[in-house]
Amino acid sequence: MGFVLFVSLVLVGCNDEKTIEVNEMNETDASEVKGIIENYKDIYGGRAIFVDDQLLVAVQSKPWLDYRKTKLEKKLKNELEERFPNYDVTVSADFKLYFEAEKLLDEEDEEKVAKKVEKLKKLKEEET
Amino acid sequence: MDQQKYQEIEQQITPPTPYLKNVAKAFLVGGIICTIGHAITYFYIIFFDFTETTVGNPTAATVILIAMLLTGLGLYRKIGQFGGAGSAVPVSGFSNAVVSAAIEHRTEGYVLGVGGNMFKLAGSVILFGVASAFVVSLMKLILVTMGVIEW
Numbered sequence: 125m126g127f128v129l130f131v132s133l134v135l136v137g138c139n140d141e142k143t144i145e146v147n148e149m150n151e152t153d154a155s156e157v158k159g160i161i162e163n164y165k166d167i168y169g170g171r172a173i174f175v176d177d178q179l180l181v182a183v184q185s186k187p188w189l190d191y192r193k194t195k196l197e198k199k200l201k202n203e204l205e206e207r208f209p210n211y212d213v214t215v216s217a218d219f220k221l222y223f224e225a226e227k228l229l230d231e232e233d234e235e236k237v238a239k240k241v242e243k244l245k246k247l248k249e250e251e252t
Numbered sequence: 253m254d255q256q257k258y259q260e261i262e263q264q265i266t267p268p269t270p271y272l273k274n275v276a277k278a279f280l281v282g283g284i285i286c287t288i289g290h291a292i293t294y295f296y297i298i299f300f301d302f303t304e305t306t307v308g309n310p311t312a313a314t315v316i317l318i319a320m321l322l323t324g325l326g327l328y329r330k331i332g333q334f335g336g337a338g339s340a341v342p343v344s345g346f347s348n349a350v351v352s353a354a355i356e357h358r359t360e361g362y363v364l365g366v367g368g369n370m371f372k373l374a375g376s377v378i379l380f381g382v383a384s385a386f387v388v389s390l391m392k393l394i395l396v397t398m399g400v401i402e403w
Contacts, residue, residue: 194402219294220303250306 144170147229147237153208157181160203166196171225175237179204179211180228180244182221193217214241216248274336281335285342289315312343319344323351349373 144161146154153174161170161183169184181204185196201215216222221244231237293311296302302310322328328348332339339345350370357369371378395401 218304220297220301223298247301247303250303252306252309 142168142170144172145226145229146172147174147231156207157204160200160207164196164200166192169222171222171229173225173228173237173241174211175234175241177210177212178238178241178245179208179213180221180225180241181213181215182225183215183217184219184222185217214245214248216244218248220244221248277334278336278338280338281331282338282341285315285339285344288318289342315342315344316347319347320351323348324355328352346374346377349377 142162144158146157154172157172157179161167161172161181164183166185166189167183168186171182173180181200183196183200185193189196197215197217201213204211204213204215224240224244228237228240231240289311292314293307296307296310297304300310319328322331322344328339328344329352332345332348339348350373353372353374354366354370357365359365360369392401396403
């Protein structure tokens with residue numbers, strides 16, 4: 125019984141599906157962000173929020189790559205900044221931002237989203 | 253009976269230490285404690301404004317509080333008997349060391365008893381923790397100055 129549970133948990137943990145979600149502002153931008161994140165093998169989930177001139181990208185990398193997170197963030201940020209020079213890009217591999225981004229995907233009120241993104245950016249800067 | 257002979261007899265009589273069993277128990281107990289800690293981590297991330305970088309402090313505080321209560325109720329001793337190092341290495345073991353020393357010496361008064369003995373065992377943890385943190389950060393500073401890694 126325990127063994128079956130263990131095996132099924134391991135198998136569930138190993139599925140290689142990638143989920144990348146973007147809140148739709150315009151199609152080309154959305155698909156472009158999706159394409160960029162798709163290129164990263166180590167990322168298994170990504171959520172991108174476009175609001176005003178802000179672009180918030182929250183990703184989740186495989187757990188054993190935790191120590192490389194900052195490097196991954198930097199690389200992704202540089203690439204996104206090149207493609208979207210008009211946007212203020214924020215990239216984070218933190219679970220908090222990934223979790224909060226899910227709520228923002230379906231939020232209709234743009235003002236609320238902008239406020240929340242601003243708050244998340246501040247949270248990201250905190251060290252202790 | 254000379255000393256050598258005594259030792260031979262002693263070796264024969266002493267039951268062998270079940271190393272593998274002890275390691276497995278420690279792994280299990282330590283793993284369960286850390287899983288609970290991780291659950292607390294996600295609780296703070298989801299319901300409060302903590303990120304993965306900042307969540308460490310409240311999580312450690314909560315685990316310490318839980319272990320403190322368990323020590324006071326006499327339950328942590330049982331966990332320690334079963335799990336050995338698995339219950340001593342996580343931060344809950346540190347909390348247990350502080351609180352159990354305080355309880356043990358409370359009859360000797362608050363200043364010389366509780367105050368003087370509280371950090372009997374935990375004091376060395378703090379001392380070597382601070383000392384090794386100093387060495388590690390010094391090494392990191394040197395590596396950053398040389399340009400090998402970044403902060």
